[in-house]
Amino acid sequence: MALTETEFKDRWSKLHGGADVEGVVGGWLSFSYQAARVCTALRVTPNLLTLLGLLTAIAMALSTYAAIALLLLVVSLFFDGIDGSVAIVQERDSQWGALLDSVADRISEACWLYMGWRLGIPAWLAITMWMVASIQEYARARMASLGHHEVGVVTITERPVRAIFMAFALIFYIFDIPGLLVISYAFLALLVFSFFQVMRVISLKLR
Numbered sequence: 584m585a586l587t588e589t590e591f592k593d594r595w596s597k598l599h600g601g602a603d604v605e606g607v608v609g610g611w612l613s614f615s616y617q618a619a620r621v622c623t624a625l626r627v628t629p630n631l632l633t634l635l636g637l638l639t640a641i642a643m644a645l646s647t648y649a650a651i652a653l654l655l656l657v658v659s660l661f662f663d664g665i666d667g668s669v670a671i672v673q674e675r676d677s678q679w680g681a682l683l684d685s686v687a688d689r690i691s692e693a694c695w696l697y698m699g700w701r702l703g704i705p706a707w708l709a710i711t712m713w714m715v716a717s718i719q720e721y722a723r724a725r726m727a728s729l730g731h732h733e734v735g736v737v738t739i740t741e742r743p744v745r746a747i748f749m750a751f752a753l754i755f756y757i758f759d760i761p762g763l764l765v766i767s768y769a770f771l772a773l774l775v776f777s778f779f780q781v782m783r784v785i786s787l788k789l790r
Contacts, residue, residue: 636662738777
């Protein structure tokens with residue numbers, strides 16, 4: 584029997600350490616639930632969506648037109664955003680799926696910042712952004728392997744915000760708006776702040 588929307592949200596919340604499902608999050612979950620039902624009817628699996636998200640991120644990085652790259656970024660985020668919901672609705676959530684999703688996320692973010700380098704962000708800056716974000720996510724994953732499934736802190740540079748930064752970088756380029764380097768340095772500072780925020784919480788939990 585198919586999950587109702589309420590059951591879906593309850594299960595999503597449990598999988599995310601009792602996260603709140605009201606407000607903006609609730610609105611997104613309602614949308615992703617309906618999208619997941621369509622994918623289920625079409626027999627689209629969550630792992631296929633994960634791979635489609637990765638492939639569109641790669642296509643974005645290789646695109647020669649910034650406007651098309653922006654569109655591909657949105658499409659990639661859509662696939663990446665609903666794969667977990669489809670897994671819940673189809674009751675296919677698994678450790679393999681979670682691992683595949685995590686690896687695809689890191690590769691996708693590398694593709695984003697490769698595009699950022701093509702737009703004019705210095706290579707060292709783009710690489711540093713990716714490394715800081717990836718090490719933070721690795722630390723979270725390592726904590727989960729130690730039995731701490733939720734670090735308990737949501738930073739100001741979570742994955743959706745990283746995507747928004749990339750979208751702004753593309754918009755700045757498309758409309759020839761000055762300041763891309765400035766916002767890149769500012770975002771790196773936020774990434775570093777978020778990293779130390781997560782590491783502080785982790786150090787307190789492991790004492």
